Amino acid sequence: MGTDRYAYLSRLRDVDPAPKIVLSFAILLGAVVLPSAAAGLFTLLSAFLLNVFSGGQKPRVVGHFLKIPLVFLLIGALTIVLRPLPQEAQAIWSGMLLGRWRWGITAEQLRLGLTVFCRAMGAVSAMYFLSLNTPMTDLATALRRLHVPKLFVELMELIYRFIFLLSDAARQIHIAQDSRLGYEGFRRSMHSMGALVSMVFLRALRRGDRVFAALESRGYTGSLDTLPKPYAPGRWLYALCPVLLAGQAVIFYWERRWLS
């Protein structure tokens, strides 16, 4: 499912999740705080290289994941760049919409749009450093150590496990319906989809019953405790934080000087 498959294959799989979380959040925040396109691109590049060289992910895989939010970010940037303009305003390019309304791009809007786009791509890339190298189970252990309420972490772990059960069920039902032409036309699709959703829901409830019976018969008293496995400490990741943050700051400063 998504990034998860690759997280288990990562070379950083056995490294303590805490430094991975710290590094990922540090550069993520750095990218979001600095209003600079170049710092965003720097973050994008450095997280990409970290994923490829220390995480051992294929560049194609990381590239594929970076493409996922691309469409939405492009639309978001486009609505910032392309705006209705007053008649007299200066613009790089402008056109008349249906002969009456003036739309166009101003230098200022273009800069803002580019900055938002690059900043967001940097942030996404930083998040991928966490999610492509840390399986969800390790993340839950780390959250428990960070004193996130126990009930919340347990719900997370259970939901994570059940997602796979239910999406399997949903996929099977979908294939069965589709192979019997269940998705021909709008009315029929609605009917099939409704049946699918309600059946998956019923299965979820019944499965929940059975899981609870199984837990109870093995002495479940209200919480699932597991021991964390031994991790490699990964201190070098902490050391990398100030280096990358400084890199972002320097690039931001240069961009400022170059622009003014």
Next chain:
Amino acid sequence: MKRSLTIRAAAVFAAVSLLSVNASAMHIAEGMLPVPWAFGWMAVCVPFVAAGFFSIKKKVALDAKAKVLLAMCGAFAFVLSALKIPSVFGSCSHPTGVGLGAILFGPTATTVLGLIVLLFQALLLAHGGLTTLGANVFSMAIVGPFVSYGVYAGLKKAGCKSAIAVFFAAALGDLMTYVVTSIQLGVVYGNFAEYLSIFALTQIPLAIAEGLLTVVVFNVLEKYSKEELRALHVL
């Protein structure tokens, strides 16, 4: 003025349908919000999440099974949001599931489950993001479910047929989610009207589709699983 808005909306719609975006339009992507807004939305969410958390804690203390059932419901919400529902113009989109969730599990529990589901979506599927988690939780796990639940309870009390109540609860919950998302983006970049017109034109058909789907789901559930539904209300 009115005509200029509709024409503007039509132009934006044409541009958008060319790029055929709707898969992750409901989530605000990572990095789209500046830091003060991102953390501001998180702060707004805290009381709701805390209230939801304590209500779940109470339920779990009463009955240990509630935890497993709630987790199943959360996983169900994740799987639901990954499905593609058919829409009127032949396009497809993902249901938000806020209406169904709010009616089945109540709005407060939905908030906590929604938070976890959105976290997984951000990390596993890159829908949404970590810094924008607060804004997304507010639109999808707080406003959507509360609107849905309010509409559902209100129409039921007014004596409407349950199919009608379910339809409007799901459709309006879905729509309000989008409206809140456009406001969240519009406030920052000062282009409400554009976001709203994009969302209005692409999302109204989808909201209707989600409403219809939820009614179908409800009919099946009512027919085959009265017992489970009753158990859930105890939950």
